[in-house]
Amino acid sequence: MGRGDLSDEEWVLLEPHLPKNVGRGGRWKNxxxxxxxIFFRLRTGIPWRDLPERFGSWKTVHDRHRRWSADGTWGKILRSVQTKADAAGRIDWSMAGVDSTVCRAHQHAAGALRHAPRVPGSCTWPSWHRTDEALGRSRGGLTTKIHLVSEGGLRPLAVLITPGQWGDAPHMIPVLELITVPRPGGGHPRTRPDHLAADRAYSSRRNRRYLRRRQIGHTIAEPENQRANRRRRGRAGGRPTGFDPARYVRRNEVERTINKLKANRAVATRFDKRAFVFHGTVTAAAIRLWLSG
Structure with a gap:
């Protein structure tokens, strides 16, 4: 077993959730x-063609990662691993955190063709395909932003990618609605934490109304300009927002989760041209965190 390879314990956790052999030829046997x-490239960020020979043909490794990113296999594996962890009581639903991080896009990540990729073996397009390829231009060049929700055990519950210059507050609701952890015994999947912590970038009336409607307790810092505007309006400004400093301390958990994800060089710097492939790369990094946690 090479450095960074799946241990026997991790493989036992992962193997039951992988796609089975389909068609002729047994193409999933390895x-x-x-x-x-895939994990070696994820950790090191090297070009696919430079993969060591011990992993076999680089094209096989690349094509499988691209296919699983396009047809949603990585997402299905992540949900399956989360489901098993939840059944074992290893998900801390008492507190979740939401935050985002900007990843610099390598020059090789630009220049994708202007058409949506077709899912192999299907006549449909990936539902998460972005026509903008999640690339934004800033002073530093091309960037991509990763929005994520993490649980108290420092593992991602859901991830969403957007262009780097897009704001945080408008994407709190979309990333929260991606949380779906099925229950092994049937019934509705778990879709919400008990409490959510976020910094002042997520403070808005829309976000707070959404959290109250879903009965999710929240500790979100309020910017000074919002407090001043509420005071200026007097009674029409509404009541002050609640804030619990003791709970807010746990917001560092989502930041530590981001640090763990970006320890993978293929996440810290985006090398993938296609947004759906980079989304698969981030999802694969999240799966590795669940396996090692």
Whole structure:
């Protein structure tokens, strides 16, 4: 077993959730070798063509990652791993955090063709395909932003990618609505934490109304200009927002989760041209955190 490869314990957790052999030829027979190659590239950020020979053909590793990113397989594996963790009581639903991080896009990430990729073996497009390829231009160049919700155990519950210059507050609701952890015994999946912590970038009436409607307790810092505007309006400004400093301390958990994700060089710097492939890269990094946690 090479450095960074799946351990036997991690493989036992992951193997039941992988796609089974389909069609002729047994093309999925070397799952573990190929996934180790995907994780090696994820950790090191090297070009696909430079993968060590012990992982087999670089094209096989690249094509499987691209296919699983396009047809949603990585997302299904993530939900399956989360479901097993939830059944074992290893998800801390008492507190979740929402935050975002900007990733610099490598020059090789630009220049994708102006048409949506077709899912292999299907006549439809990936539902998460972005026509803007989640690339935004800033003073520093091309960037991509990762929005995520993490649970108290420092593992992502949901991820969303957008262009780097897009704001945080408008994407709190979309990323929260991506939380879906099925229950093994049936019934509705778990879709909300008990409490949410976020910094002042997420403070807005729309976000607070949404959280109250879903009965999610929240501790969100309020910017000074919003407090001053409420005071200026007097009684029409409404009541002050509640804020619990003791709960807010736990907001560092989502920041530590981001640090763990960006320890993977292919996440810290975006090398993938397609947004759906980079989304698959971030999802694969999240899966690795769930396996090692």
């Amino acid at each position: 799952h573990r070798t190929v996934i180790n190659g």
